[in-house]
Amino acid sequence: MESESERQGSPYDLVPVVLVGVGVRGRMWARILAREPGVHVVGYVDPDPGARAWVRETFGANARCFAHHPEALTGTKPALAVVATPPMERRALCVALADAGYTLLVEKPLSADLVDATAIANRCQQIGQRCWIAMNFRYAATTVAARTILQRGELGLPGLANMTYWRNRDGGSPGLNKYPLTMRQPMLWEQAIHHLDLIRHIYDSDVITVSATTSNPPWSEYADDTTVCATLTLANGMTVQYTGTWSARTARDSFLWRTDCARGALVQTALFDGLHIVHDGTEAMEYVPLPVQEPFMDDIRLLLRAVLHDFHTGDACAPSIDDHLRTLAVTAAIEASAEHGLRVHVPTFAAALGIPMLPDVVAYDAPARRFTQSSGLKRPKGATRGTDNGSDCRWRWGERDEYGLSPRGAWGEGDPPRSGRHRGREHR
Numbered sequence: 001m002e003s004e005s006e007r008q009g010s011p012y013d014l015v016p017v018v019l020v021g022v023g024v025r026g027r028m029w030a031r032i033l034a035r036e037p038g039v040h041v042v043g044y045v046d047p048d049p050g051a052r053a054w055v056r057e058t059f060g061a062n063a064r065c066f067a068h069h070p071e072a073l074t075g076t077k078p079a080l081a082v083v084a085t086p087p088m089e090r091r092a093l094c095v096a097l098a099d100a101g102y103t104l105l106v107e108k109p110l111s112a113d114l115v116d117a118t119a120i121a122n123r124c125q126q127i128g129q130r131c132w133i134a135m136n137f138r139y140a141a142t143t144v145a146a147r148t149i150l151q152r153g154e155l156g157l158p159g160l161a162n163m164t165y166w167r168n169r170d171g172g173s174p175g176l177n178k179y180p181l182t183m184r185q186p187m188l189w190e191q192a193i194h195h196l197d198l199i200r201h202i203y204d205s206d207v208i209t210v211s212a213t214t215s216n217p218p219w220s221e222y223a224d225d226t227t228v229c230a231t232l233t234l235a236n237g238m239t240v241q242y243t244g245t246w247s248a249r250t251a252r253d254s255f256l257w258r259t260d261c262a263r264g265a266l267v268q269t270a271l272f273d274g275l276h277i278v279h280d281g282t283e284a285m286e287y288v289p290l291p292v293q294e295p296f297m298d299d300i301r302l303l304l305r306a307v308l309h310d311f312h313t314g315d316a317c318a319p320s321i322d323d324h325l326r327t328l329a330v331t332a333a334i335e336a337s338a339e340h341g342l343r344v345h346v347p348t349f350a351a352a353l354g355i356p357m358l359p360d361v362v363a364y365d366a367p368a369r370r371f372t373q374s375s376g377l378k379r380p381k382g383a384t385r386g387t388d389n390g391s392d393c394r395w396r397w398g399e400r401d402e403y404g405l406s407p408r409g410a411w412g413e414g415d416p417p418r419s420g421r422h423r424g425r426e427h428r
């Protein structure tokens with residue numbers, strides 16, 4: 001049986017948490033929450049008796065389980081609700097939790113329906129409730145390093161990028177959730193959304209236009225499309241080509257993301273590793289050493305730390321609901337583009353739902369420049385600094401959080417290695 005961690009090292013009171021949804025992802029959350037020094041889980045909610053049995057087997061017979069959230073609302077007094085239910089029916093649930101006074105941390109996508117997502121955001125704004133979204137890939141070592149290298153500017157301005165993600169995802173596999181087999185556009189809303197969010201995050205720029213097709217090869221076991229091909233133009237002038245699929249036929253999955261800049265390129269050859277710098281006009285791939293992270297665990301833990309930091313301080317460092325709406329708008333715009341065969345202007349598309357994005361194409365004048373994106377959503381009480389996407393208070397290299405831990409994992413002090421130190425190292 002797993003026990004909860006020693007509660008040491010935090011200057012703040014423990015945050016009481018309820019975990020809503022204890023499926024594949026919820027179980028990862030359950031383990032992370034149980035070991036997190038700053039929180040105390042006071043209840044688990046899941047209508048599935050098997051999920052509740054897992055909780056009791058894992059955390060002991062005294063773990064408080066509820067079949068439905070209204071029972072938990074009266075039976076516990078949590079401050080934070082972590083929501084890991086399927087994303088098709090989140091509206092009533094999230095609104096009920098926010099109305100009951102819970103701060104929310106919701107798994108991506110907030111909703112697979114942009115209207116529902118906007119309704120949740122509006123409700124949170126109306127009642128002054130905060131909501132963060134679990135975009136854990138933002139906390140992967142590759143992401144932190146790539147973003148830092150680009151912002152440092154040694155490669156010059158990024159101009160072109162190509163991301164390909166080929167996965168043979170067996171939808172019937174026991175370790176995977178089942179609802180994607182029947183949901184609308186599963187690859188787009190479940191998987192590509194991470195990639196689209198990373199594009200916005202790493203290039204620190206919003207998407208202006210999308211032109212996309214989605215499709216489903218004849219051998220696909222999914223009811224709807226498992227392949228997304230999209231061309232994006234960004235406010236910083238970049239063009240990004242994206243191809244993602246769950247219907248690859250080989251046993252080996254592949255991920256390749258290259259960003260070509262004025263003085264070289266950044267090339268990532270694996271989902272959680274394989275970041276390289278290539279200097280202008282050369283072929284040697286200079287490997288960027290990264291700290292060891294357990295995929296899908298350490299990145300979530302770091303995200304949780306950022307959320308707890310914001311929760312206690314009122315800062316806006318973790319991925320916020322209003323920032324997430326802009327990623328959702330890109331996702332929905334791709335679906336619309338594919339459906340209607342049109343190139344979609346994302347800010348106009350988003351504005352129709354009241355989601356503010358950059359009003360027009362803005363020149364990317366320097367790598368150090370950060371776009372300030374005003375969402376129009378009311379800042380929660382106590383939030384005194386930071387833009388909506390946290391762009392002026394993002395973690396810097398070497399910074400420590402209130403627990404004395406680096407939010408990005410196990411790097412040493414100081415910057416990631418500058419290019420040149422590892423020149424010539426082989427591509428792994």
Ligand SMILES: NC(=O)c1ccc[n+]([C@@H]2O[C@H](COP(=O)([O-])OP(=O)(O)OC[C@H]3O[C@@H](n4cnc5c(N)ncnc54)[C@H](O)[C@@H]3O)[C@@H](O)[C@H]2O)c1
Nearest residue numbers: 021022023024025026045046048084085086087107108177
């Ligand atoms: N960020 C990531 O890397 C990542 C990875 C996997 C899943 N996810 C996300 O996590 C969410 C859940 O996915 P999953 O894989 O755990 O799905 P899942 O189907 O395995 O689990 C969902 C669980 O929610 C429960 N549930 C359904 N309605 C509920 C309700 N109203 N109240 C409480 N519980 C309810 C179900 O009984 C089930 O146990 C999705 O949004 C998914 O996209 C994120």
